[in-house]
Amino acid sequence: MITAGVDLAAEPKGTALAVIEWGEAPRGGGGGGLARATLTSLTLGVADELIADTAERVDKLGIDCALGWPDEFVQFVVAHHGGETFDPAVDGGIDWRRTLAYRETDRVVQERTGRWPLSVSTDRLGLTAMRAAGLLARIAERGIAVDRSGAGLVVEIYPVASLRLWGLVTTGYRADVARRAELIDDLLAAAPWFDVRGFRSLMLGSTDAFDAVVAALATRSAAIGLADEPGERMLARARREGWVALPTGSLQSLVEPG
Template sequence: MRTIGVDLAAEAPGTALAEIVWADGSARLTRLEIGIQDADIVASVTSGDAWLGVDCPLGWPDAFVDFVAAHHVAGIPASGPVEGHAAWRRPLVYRHTDHVVRERIGRWPLSVSTDRLGVTALRGAGLLHRLAAAGVGVDRAAEGRLFEVYPGGALRLWGFDTTGYRVDATRRAILLDALRERAPWFDVGGFAALAVRKADAFDAVIAALATRAGALGRFSPPASEMLAVARREGWVVLPDGPLEGLVDGLVSEG
């Protein structure tokens, strides 16, 4: 099995891709690159037994889409008068999956509708179209081989201290050492320096690990009554179980 992790940015210079090969009781990082184009991502998953995890929202909140559409056409929001307070805005700001993430890790993820993350999500929407055109199954609710992942959230659920790791290379070095101590079966090869130097590269590696949890089905899927919503808004795959559980079954796979 191969898992591909992508830390997507609005442009190629901030985008990183990691590939992990899982076999024979171990996992090996075989590729870690920055400056990734959409075509690179598509090519990475169109051959072999590949699963793709992208750190980017795959959709927008239903309420936000309805609000903008109604305002655009008639100048009147579908939900009635605009109140402007936080409670009124929240359904427009956060997807259903974002509420679940907050329940799991104790903090809100960035909002795809009100933060700069929305610019990246526009690129993500284009990437989904390119994947579909290449014959890759595209499903936003984690029902196929494509997952929306959250590297920082996965690390916290695995018990790591993520304080400042996105902005501090020293913190990334400490975190990588802690991860390798917990996972001696994970061979990072010659890519450790790049992962420490570039936060995007580090998150791509974690995205590839989190994608393994998705491939094994070790995550909580959307509740049946929310499945239709997740197919529109997207669903964040947060790992269930410890980091060590990612190697279960590797001998039989090899």
């Protein structure tokens, strides 16, 4: 199996792409049949074309970015743009506005992690989401079916939430190189089966690169059925809004025999 993770930014600068190959360790040699993972490539300054090319050769592609907007937000903007009269009584205050700001999957993320992700409607993430929409179109042009719920090749990934759910401390790692070094060491200690080859220095020097690697790991969770899925009740909504595939197992579960 091959998984890829994209830490998407509004432009190629700040965008990173990681590819991990998963293989079986020889039985009888101390590996117990556990899978092994090798980071085969890690690239910075990535344009859409390379991501679309990569989509054609991997089994699952994880993108760290919202893949859609909240239904309520879309309906509100369309009505407002069309000049429909806005009833002030509809504005129920901040709680009502949060229905426009957050997707259903964002609420699940908050419930599982205790933290709200960035709002695709009201934060700068919106610029990146616009790029993501174009990227999904490029991938679809290659004949690859795109399902924003994560059921197809592409899945939405949230690296920092994945790390927290795996029991790793993420405080300060994005801004502090020393903290990131500690986190990389903790990650590799928890996943001794993961070979990052010569890419550790790039992971250390670039938060984008590190997040892309984590995204590629978390994408494995989705690929083997160990990640949150929207369920039948939320499926149609998830296909419009996108759905974050949060890991439901440990790091070790990524390599345990099925």
